[in-house]
Amino acid sequence: MLRRSALAALAALSVTAASAHSVWIETVEGKLVVRFGEVGVEHEKSPGHLDKLSLPEAKNAKGEKIESEKASDHFLLKDAKPAEPAVIFTMFPVMERPATDTKPASARWPQFYARWQVAGAEVKPVSILDIVPAKEGGKATVYFKEKPLAGVEVVQILPDGKEKYLTTGEDGTVTFKAEGKGLHALRVAGYSEEAAGTHEGVKYTVISHNSSLAWNQD
Known part of the structure; x- marks a missing residue:
């Protein structure tokens, strides 16, 4: 019974980590790295929840592959340059939630996309x-499968960790003021898509899409 309780607690922690966390790109010692956690607050390490993420698939602005490598508290984007845009994709294992008195059982597969931006660069979805x-x-536009996404919440994260909540218009755009020096980020969390399938032998009924955009401001 104790072992079952421990496993249940571990599973709950994994669900909480994936649900509350973001994946984003930032700079460390002149290198681009991928973090998992809460922007400007904390990030996960290995061993730990960082190990749950798949090795990020990364590309530069030309669509060329960037090799990634796991470190103790991030994934390093090898040969990527902070002065150039980059995008990555990674995923978390399927999260199963048992049924409750108010909600049916569910199985969500979290997927994460992150974009690094530099001032003046023109990029496409x-x-x-x-x-x-x-x-x-x-200004930024949120796209889902290359189509503008209206009415979705976008969280703006400032260098001091404070958050502002925005909503995309009919054209999928939000406008914002980026105040202060340091790391800025926008994120969209938990956009659900009903899709049945199997990942690593575990069935899922929903794909949970999560995206971030980050940049440094001098």
């Missing part, structure tokens, strides 16, 4: 769920 910044700054 490439990820299934993508936050694409305007070249002039202060």
Whole structure:
């Protein structure tokens, strides 16, 4: 019984980690790295929840592959340059939730997309769920399967960790003010798509799409 309780607690922690966390790109010692956690607050390590993520698939602005490598508290994007845009994709194992008095059982497969942006770069949507910044700054468009996504919540995260909540318009765009020096980010969390399938031998009924956009401001 104790072992079952421990396993249940571990599973609950995994569900909480994936549900509350983001995946984003930032710079560390002049290198681009992929983090998993809460932007500006904390990030996961290995051994730990970082190990749950698949090795990120990364590309530069030309669509060329960037090799990634796991470290103790991030994934390093080898040969990627902070002065150039980059995008990545990674995923978490299927999360199964038992039925409760108010909710039926569910099985969600979290997938994460992250984009690194540099000032003045013109980019196009490439990820299934993508936050694409305007070249002039202060504006971004959320796309789902290359179509603008209206009425979705976008969280703006400032360098001090404070958050602002925005909602995309009919054209999928949000406008914002990026105030302060340091790491800025936008994220869209838990956009659900009903889709039945199997991943690593576990069945899922929903794919949970999560996306982030990050950049440094001097």
